[in-house]
Amino acid sequence: MLTMILTRVAMLVVFALLPCSLQASVQEVAGKVHHQEIALLEQSLLLQQSEVDKFKAQRNFWLAATLLAIAALLLLFYLQKKQRKCLIERANVNEMLLAKKTQLLADISHEFRTPLTLVLGPIQQILTTSKNSEIKQSLSLAQINANRLLRMVDQLLDLAKIEHLIKDKVAPVNFSKVVTYSIAAIDSACTEKSISLVSDIGSEMLVDIDRDSAEKITVNLLTNAIKYTQNGGRITVRCLKRGEQLQLEVQDNGMGIAKEQHSRIFERFVRISSSQTEQISGAGIGLALVKELVETNGGSISVSSEVGEGTRFTVFLPISKQHSDQDDAENSIVNEGYLLLEKAVLKGDIKVQDTNTANKMVMHQNSVDVKNEQANKQTILIVEDHPQMREYLKQILSPHYHCLLANDGDSGISQAIEVIPDLIISDIMMPNRSGYELARVLRGDASTLHIPIIALTSSNDDNSRLLAWRCDVDEYICKPFKPDELLFRVANLLNIRQLLSKSAKARPVSLANSEETLFAGGAEKDRNFIQELKCFIEQNFQETELNACMAYTQLAMSERQFHRKMKALLEQSFSDYVRAFRLRQGAQMLCSGVTVTQTAYDCGFTSQSYFSACFKAQYGMTPKHYQKQQR
Secondary structure (H helix, E strand, O other): OHHHHHHHHHHHHHHHHOOHHHHHHHHHHHHHHHHHHHHHHHHHHHHHHHHHHHHHHHHHHHHHHHHHHHHHHHHHHHHHHHHHHHHHHHHHHHHHHHHHHHHHHHHHHHHHHHHHHHHHHHHHHHHHHOOOHHHHHHHHHHHHHHHHHHHHHHHHHHHHHHOOOOHHHOEEEEHHHHHHHHHHHHHHHHHHOOOEEEEEEOOOOEEEEOHHHHHHHHHHHHHHHHHOOOOOOEEEEEEEEEOOEEEEEEEEOOOOOOHHHHHHOOOOOOOOOOOOHHHOOOOOOHHHHHHHHHHHOOOEEEEEEEOOOEEEEEEEEEEOOOOOOOOOHHHOOOOHHHHHHHHHHHHHHHHHHHHHHHHHHHHHOHHHHHHOOOOOOOEEEEEOOOHHHHHHHHHHHOOOOEEEEEOOHHHHHHHHHHHOOOEEEEOOOOOOOOHHHHHHHHHOOOOOOOOOEEEEEOOOOHHHHHHHHHOOOOEEEEOOOOHHHHHHHHHHHHHHHHHHHHHHHHHHHOOOOOHHHHOOOOOHHHHHHHHHHHHHHHHHOOOOOOOHHHHHHHOOOOHHHHHHHHHHHHOOOHHHHHHHHHHHHHHHHHHOOOOHHHHHHHOOOOOHHHHHHHHHHHHOOOHHHHHHHHO
């Protein structure tokens, strides 16, 4: 600042010493410089003001951003807190609902025990006192299934109680003794199936577990192995100490389980579906119960299996560090009622498997039995995968009809095509091919499309019914059903078919009607069969050598299929149908003035006398009299 002042003073001194002419010029230049300085100062002020404004703007921006970030964090915190609260409330509600559901399941299952006991008691009394073999057979079937239902009820109760296990009941249990006594108690079932049971059980091994749970784990694995092992098979049981854990291993050489199904084997109400396992009863509860009991007691369970090679279940449980004071209690099975029920159900399953084996032998001889069936009995094919249901249906129907048996859709289709039964009763849900597929295949085959089909199933929803109608099923009956209702529906379908056949048999006498008119409301393929048959006869009726072999060869059918279809649709043999057709043609020729002799030979008769005799039997007059009457 001082420099500027001194500079100005110096300039003024110099300015004063200058001449007047130059002072004016200097003043002018000084004015311009002054103005330039002012302009520069103004620009400097503007730049400073701009920097200030820019700083204020940046400050305001960051302030606003900071406030917004704080607000966003507060909002996020609030939302997370609210969401956490909602999740906790929802979890509490779900837990409450699950608890209520479990309690309801337990209550309902518990209520089932009283009526089941009242069912089983009288059945046992009648089985003990009755000498009627038919009554015993029916009641034995009821007893087996009632025991099975009671076992499922008990398993459901056990599943419901797992979440509420009383810790006071958990105590050191000598697991090796539990396995030993369980094997001894269940060994009779192995004897019935000629199964070799080998065991390798270590010395005293204590596990902290409820004794009842230990027995249920062991017995369930043993009975499961016995059920799925064929007669003459082998089961190996090992109970050994592996480090700080007990290893229980139950291995069999039975049917085995496909690898892709291993992950679901322990799920509740899941059963592995195959053509072999469908013949064995079960609800998919036993292994789920075992898994939950094992895991509840701090253990683990795994499965190793291959189809056709067998299955191995391995259980690991932690060894107890305490000592047991229950030596006396371990010398017997604690839950004897549970074991007795398991043995009763297992015995029933073995009986069912034996029945199924017998049924397979019967099914193998079906074709032979058809040849020996009574002439006045119609044939019904029963297609049902459940052996006891199949046998029950046979008991209902066999007094009135000749029954054939098939255990799945494939077997049902092959037998239907081979035998051509008068009616088919089929389950819907079956291995290999379902009842829907069976109906579609049979409706697509010219030799079987006329056979009435009854769907007998536990599916009672509208979609299942609609799908059945689309497959041209004639009747849809839901399980459980009344035997009388089944018999009435079977009789009605067969009566309708008989009425249709009798009408077809009577119609050929009339020249004004044809089979096409008669079957106008029937299945299209039935009408096609009649039409093809008639066309073949129209082309060949003049040949005296015309026979059924030529006809079924032309129609690409087997001899049995052809004759049973003729009987089902027309209630006539081929020779009767051809004779009626020839007589109808002969009547037309007589009306047109052809001689009796010429008519007889032109219509394929071997002689005039045979033609005249047949004509009189059909029309009630001789050919000559008929010819005169028509003139």
